[in-house]
Amino acid sequence: MKELVYKIADAVSGGEVVPIETAHISGVSYITIGEYGTQFLEHLASLGARVSVFTTSNPSAVDIGGALSVDEKIARGQERINKALRTMGVSTFYSCVPYEFVLTRQRTFHAWAESSAAAYINTFRDAWSDKNPGPLALLGAIAGFVPRTPLYTLEGRRPTALVEVKVGPLGSLEAGVVGALIGEKVGTGVPYVRGAVFKDEESRREFVAALSTYSAIVFAVVEGVTPNWREYREMWDPTDKVVISEEDVNAYIKEAGDVDAVYIGCPFADVDTVLWVLGEVSKRGAAKRPIYISTSPSTLKQLGKLVEKAAELNVKIFAGSCLVVSPHTRRFSSIATDSFKAAYYIPRLHGVKVVPCRRERCIDLAYG
Numbered sequence: 001m002k003e004l005v006y007k008i009a010d011a012v013s014g015g016e017v018v019p020i021e022t023a024h025i026s027g028v029s030y031i032t033i034g035e036y037g038t039q040f041l042e043h044l045a046s047l048g049a050r051v052s053v054f055t056t057s058n059p060s061a062v063d064i065g066g067a068l069s070v071d072e073k074i075a076r077g078q079e080r081i082n083k084a085l086r087t088m089g090v091s092t093f094y095s096c097v098p099y100e101f102v103l104t105r106q107r108t109f110h111a112w113a114e115s116s117a118a119a120y121i122n123t124f125r126d127a128w129s130d131k132n133p134g135p136l137a138l139l140g141a142i143a144g145f146v147p148r149t150p151l152y153t154l155e156g157r158r159p160t161a162l163v164e165v166k167v168g169p170l171g172s173l174e175a176g177v178v179g180a181l182i183g184e185k186v187g188t189g190v191p192y193v194r195g196a197v198f199k200d201e202e203s204r205r206e207f208v209a210a211l212s213t214y215s216a217i218v219f220a221v222v223e224g225v226t227p228n229w230r231e232y233r234e235m236w237d238p239t240d241k242v243v244i245s246e247e248d249v250n251a252y253i254k255e256a257g258d259v260d261a262v263y264i265g266c267p268f269a270d271v272d273t274v275l276w277v278l279g280e281v282s283k284r285g286a287a288k289r290p291i292y293i294s295t296s297p298s299t300l301k302q303l304g305k306l307v308e309k310a311a312e313l314n315v316k317i318f319a320g321s322c323l324v325v326s327p328h329t330r331r332f333s334s335i336a337t338d339s340f341k342a343a344y345y346i347p348r349l350h351g352v353k354v355v356p357c358r359r360e361r362c363i364d365l366a367y368g
């Protein structure tokens with residue numbers, strides 16, 4: 001596998017590579033990679049390929065507690081993927097927020113394939129990762145190194161565009177809209193973001209998820225927030241400025257119509273978000289329409305008995321999968337969500353309509 005990574009490096013980074021501490025692979029759901037992707041993983045495993053660094057995996061098509069129904073064919077396909085990954089030594093923890101437990105120190109190298117997770121550690125920790133495509137992250141995990149693309153160099157992390165955010169503090173939906181707008185307006189390079197105030201952890205997750213979904217950008221310097229932001233600031237003299245106003249953000253937020261379900265947790269929800277939803281729902285009684293919350297397996301465990309209590313209120317908390325990569329999503333015709341990443345992928349992967357709304361409004365829609 002090392003030769004293969006060197007070959008790719010010849011094409012993309014003048015043959016240079018960087019050693020990595022950890023890898024995170026995406027494209028591990030039978031829904032997104034299908035039969036050929038599954039055979040590719042099985043083939044690698046049967047050749048004796050084994051990861052040489054700690055490697056985690058993105059959500060799968062099947063959640064760990066069986067809260068989402070999937071048909072036999074998908075369940076069997078997913079089991080084959082799980083087996084191939086386990087054989088190669090991948091931690092089959094199935095989470096899109098591995099940064100909850102892999103604490104990626106500043107300026108250490110990682111090969112993460114999930115764009116929102118790579119963008120999170122770049123932006124909020126100044127740990128260095130490019131968005132490596134899923135197969136390359138896996139080959140890199142096996143080899144122990146990846147091509148030295150610009151984001152693995154200080155020079156390649158030099159800001160290229162100044163963005164002034166004139167709206168906030170940003171809740172989860174607004175943070176996603178601001179991320180998407182920066183992505184669309186700046187497109188590539190490294191935005192230097194001034195004035196962004198995130199209300200909570202979920203907003204930070206939504207910001208980087210939307211930024212990296214709506215553009216190729218997986219690193220933003222957020223003034224006052226990104227470690228070493230002063231150093232990045234001094235590296236460059238801004239010429240152009242992009243402004244994100246309250247009107248820009250409001251133009252993206254439509255008044256929602258009828259929905260069959262509400263979805264929170266793309267990227268996976270933290271405990272705080274789950275508690276907030278449960279607090280709102282407890283005040284009103286069981287929701288008329290199901291509220292789905294995806295979390296990491298450890299968050300689900302930490303919640304303990306609350307998961308059953310939530311189920312009585314029609315709040316389905318599940319882990320290891322999400323409504324982006326699970327076929328369960330196809331049973332709905334319209335879903336409300338505060339996630340701009342989910343709003344991008346769910347219609348494209350499942351043909352299901354998505355209504356982006358603020359979290360408070362999403363909860364209202366579960367009763368409307």
Ligand SMILES: C[C@@](O)(CCOP(=O)(O)O)CC(=O)O
Pocket residue numbers: 025026027028029032058059113114115116212213324325345
């Ligand atoms: C569906 C999926 O491709 C979502 C997109 O991920 P990304 O933003 O392209 O890293 C994730 C996956 O396949 O693991």
